[in-house]
Amino acid sequence: MGEFELIERFFKQPAPPATESIALGIGDDCALLRPAPGMQLAVSSDMLVEGRHFFAGVDPAALGHKALAVNLSDLAACGAEPLAFTLALALPPERARAHAWLAAFAHGLRALADAHGCPLVGGDTTAGPLNLCITVLGQVPAGQALRRDGAQPGDELWVSGTLGDARLALRSEIALAPAQLAAARQRLERPTPRLSLGRALRGIATSCIDLSDGLAGDVGHILKASGVGAVIDADAAASLISPGVLPPSSETLDLRRHAVLVGGDDYELAFTAPASARPAVRAAARASATPVARVGRITAGAGLTVTDAQGQPLPGAFASFDHFG
Secondary structure (H helix, E strand, C coil): HHHHHHHHHHHHCCCCCCCCCCEEEECCCCCCCCCCCCCCEEEEEEEEEEEECCCCCCCCCHHHHEEEHHHHHHHHHCCCEEEEEEEEEEEEEHHHHHHHHHHHHHHHHHHHHHCCCEEEEEEEEEEEEEEEEEEEEEECCCCCCCCCCCCCCEEEEEEECCCCCCHHHHCCCCCHHHHHHHHHHHHHHCCCCHHHHHHCCCCCCCCEEEECHHHHHHHHHHHHHHHEEEEEEHHHCCCCCCCCCCCCCHHHHHHHHHHHHCCCCCCCEEEEEEHHHHHHHHHHHHHHHCEEEEEEEEEECCEEEEECCCEEEEECCCCCCCCCC
């Protein structure tokens, strides 16, 4: 099967009629998009490489889901709504001949795209080590995008969902029971982009970031952009690991702290808001059916302090994942 037959069979969809946002979709040299009046484009790209970002034997439908989900998570962190995406796909020759694998991958990709009204409008394919690169395009009202540079001293630090589950699926410091490992791998392989929460936080959150490389490191990006410091309660954050993955216990406290602070692959949102906005944050969480929890506060000065439940600083460095570190 050649390149163009592969695209035609697995990725090209019947051309939909032009919509308000897409004047021309997949099948031409360029897609043509038209954001609504008063909207700004939000654009993000993420690359997933086999052996680096996902297991070689991962379920291809789950891989299709995650490839798009990690990009939609960036739109969520900006408070944007999806418009469309492109896919650049490098395939080993033997994988290009694996029709069942390609069909499952395309199904997982398309199911999430359809769920969020985000059609595939172009891309590229080539032979090579398995590598997925998606560029997602969204729109957000001008001047209302959530950014990293607005945190203020006195703001509270919030996170969505559960943290640390994905990290526990990737490492073997502790042997998880089969049901626990299955739950952890579900969070690793099928993250939920928090698009509804991101939109609901517009006008409430002072800063926001999606959690891809661990809570401590990713919050550090907010601190650097905003010129502020923060205190994170490591035990409050560690309590957000799903009980079905690893129930709380004193024996696993250090492991749970590490999984949450530096683990990565959560694809939840971390955001800041004034203490006075606590009712509005709770209302946004209810409206988007997304659990949220307070795990710290923003301080004057610079740098991150990580404490235990009694407020005592924890020793050690808590750095985010670095592909070249």
